[in-house]
Amino acid sequence: MNKKSIAVILSGCGRLDGSEIHEATLTLWAIHKNGAEYQCYAPDIKQHHVVNHLDGQEMQEERNVLIESARIARGEVLNLADFQESLHDGLIIPGGFGAAKNLSSYAYDGSNCQVNTDVRNAILAMKKSNKPIGALCIAPTILANVLKQVELTIGQDKTTAENIIAMGARHTTTLQGEVVVDKKNKIVTTACYMLDARVDQIGDGIDRLVQELVKLM
Amino acid sequence: MNKKSIAVILSGCGRLDGSEIHEATLTLWAIHKNGAEYQCYAPDIKQHHVVNHLDGQEMQEERNVLIESARIARGEVLNLADFQESLHDGLIIPGGFGAAKNLSSYAYDGSNCQVNTDVRNAILAMKKSNKPIGALCIAPTILANVLKQVELTIGQDKTTAENIIAMGARHTTTLQGEVVVDKKNKIVTTACYMLDARVDQIGDGIDRLVQELVKLM
Numbered sequence: 001m002n003k004k005s006i007a008v009i010l011s012g013c014g015r016l017d018g019s020e021i022h023e024a025t026l027t028l029w030a031i032h033k034n035g036a037e038y039q040c041y042a043p044d045i046k047q048h049h050v051v052n053h054l055d056g057q058e059m060q061e062e063r064n065v066l067i068e069s070a071r072i073a074r075g076e077v078l079n080l081a082d083f084q085e086s087l088h089d090g091l092i093i094p095g096g097f098g099a100a101k102n103l104s105s106y107a108y109d110g111s112n113c114q115v116n117t118d119v120r121n122a123i124l125a126m127k128k129s130n131k132p133i134g135a136l137c138i139a140p141t142i143l144a145n146v147l148k149q150v151e152l153t154i155g156q157d158k159t160t161a162e163n164i165i166a167m168g169a170r171h172t173t174t175l176q177g178e179v180v181v182d183k184k185n186k187i188v189t190t191a192c193y194m195l196d197a198r199v200d201q202i203g204d205g206i207d208r209l210v211q212e213l214v215k216l217m
Numbered sequence: 218m219n220k221k222s223i224a225v226i227l228s229g230c231g232r233l234d235g236s237e238i239h240e241a242t243l244t245l246w247a248i249h250k251n252g253a254e255y256q257c258y259a260p261d262i263k264q265h266h267v268v269n270h271l272d273g274q275e276m277q278e279e280r281n282v283l284i285e286s287a288r289i290a291r292g293e294v295l296n297l298a299d300f301q302e303s304l305h306d307g308l309i310i311p312g313g314f315g316a317a318k319n320l321s322s323y324a325y326d327g328s329n330c331q332v333n334t335d336v337r338n339a340i341l342a343m344k345k346s347n348k349p350i351g352a353l354c355i356a357p358t359i360l361a362n363v364l365k366q367v368e369l370t371i372g373q374d375k376t377t378a379e380n381i382i383a384m385g386a387r388h389t390t391t392l393q394g395e396v397v398v399d400k401k402n403k404i405v406t407t408a409c410y411m412l413d414a415r416v417d418q419i420g421d422g423i424d425r426l427v428q429e430l431v432k433l434m
Contacts (some may be wrong), residue, residue: 013230013238014288021230021289025242025416032417053287054294061278068269071231072238074410077271193291199242200249 001077001193002159004217009080009119010069011042011098015193016051018065020096023136023192024072026203027094030210039158040077040086041170042069043118048101063101072075080118085120089217092210093119095192106141111166113146123147132186132216134205138190144169151182156193181212219328221253221434223427224305226297226336227286228315230260233268236315240250240409241289243420243431247427251307257294259286260335265318266364282319297335302342306434310336312354312409323358328383332362340364347405349433351426355404357401361386368399370409394422398429405429 008027019034023139031179037208044066050059061136093099100107104115123146126133140152149215153200154160161171172180176197179190190205225244229235245302248255251334261283287294310316317324321332328397335367340363343350352360358381365385378388389397396407407422414422 015291020240021238022245022291025239026246028239029243029416029420032415033420052282052284053290053292055316058424067269067271073270074232074239075270075273109237198249203246 002160004089004091004214005087006031006036006038006092006213007083008038008040009042009091009093009103009122010040010072010077011096012047012063014051014053014069015096016053017049017101017129018068018096018098019072019094020137020193022199022202023094023206026206027136029091029203030207033207034210034214036214040069040073041080041083042066042077043083043102045090045102065098071190079120083118083122084166086130090106090134090213091126091206092134093136093142093188095139095194099137099139099142104142104145106138111163113141115142115144120146122129122214131186132213134188134213136182136200136206136209137189137192137194140164143187149187150185150187151180152187152189153180153191155194157194159160160194167172176201177208178207179205179212186216220433221306222303223248223253223255223307223309223430224296224302224339225255225279225302226259226308226310226320226339227257227259227294228313228319229264229282230285230288230307232313233270233273234264234266234318235285235306235315236289236311236356237290237410238310239416239419240313240423244309244353244422246420247424249428251431253431256285257290258300259294260297260319260333262319282315291342298341298414299351300335300339302346305348307349307351307430308339309351309430310353310356310359312411316354316356316359321359323355327343328380330362334357334410337349341425347403349405349430351430353423353426354408354409354411360404364402367402367404368397369406370408372392372411374411377411385420391429395423396422396425396429399410403433413427
């Protein structure tokens, strides 16, 4: 039997302007650990901005989301414009501010955010084919925006939960390592660094999320 | 009882010009998983160069090793010049070309390489206090250069093994996930991406390395 293939959408490389590195890495680790394969994708666009992760200040330079995502993917990342739903059995979007700054405008526009067209198309293609989708940390806001009536978690943050509800989705509060499974819509979410967590707790939550995702295939 | 503290020396963020991201992340994960704490360090120096991880070509820009390492460390990284041996029970150096381009000149000078002064001082301080040191992937070349007569592994690569021997150390060939423990000198090494490996195999090897390191404390 062929191994299941899970597409992973990255948004750069670093929690303040791209994909959260621990979440993205542990997603790839959990996919391999659970006997599946992954293919990374990222949009070929300029990052919203570049942030110095030592002092949190914006840097006066430009970086490309696809090129920086290749650091996490060890070079094996495709342009999200070329996403082919037929090649994959599931989809996961890790968190980090890149999900809310590059994949969508959630960091700036809250419940009025726009989602990148290629990200929207990939999500809708998977949903249409009844294939499961996972999202970590802040990335469930993207699913709320695109899919509306789904059940999600972003942990405990009140404002983010309210925004998710304002976009038409439902929210369940969770603690470290917990996963919310919306079986009907085949959506799995876990809060990761939306909660104060140790790295092994991030790994445990993502491992559970991938196990639930594979069950829904 | 206080938790054991392990110092981790990063060398940037990305396998071609900095720390290998999977190895660095899974080092932090394994430290937490095994009940210890970590403190990341990196030298405050310019990267040797910046490489586009999508096409492998050099980019005409400059990045700082400490600032880019902060992406992996989620901001919690100290200048290696301020390393305090007395605060830590062990030390780990993940791999990636950053170890051979920024922490040392191994990528260019082989067995005639120079090791960054702060890296050398940190290693010698730990060794003097009889505290264990771990190194992943290509980073054992640094230990060969600084410590000479220790037993190491970098997997199966013949040229690298010969260079390690030329620097005065011993080499044991290993497969994915295997760890070499030099009990007398308290040195533990594992080959990680010096071998063709899945991400879960990287995790298994690093988990074993951290377990052995903790036993030597």
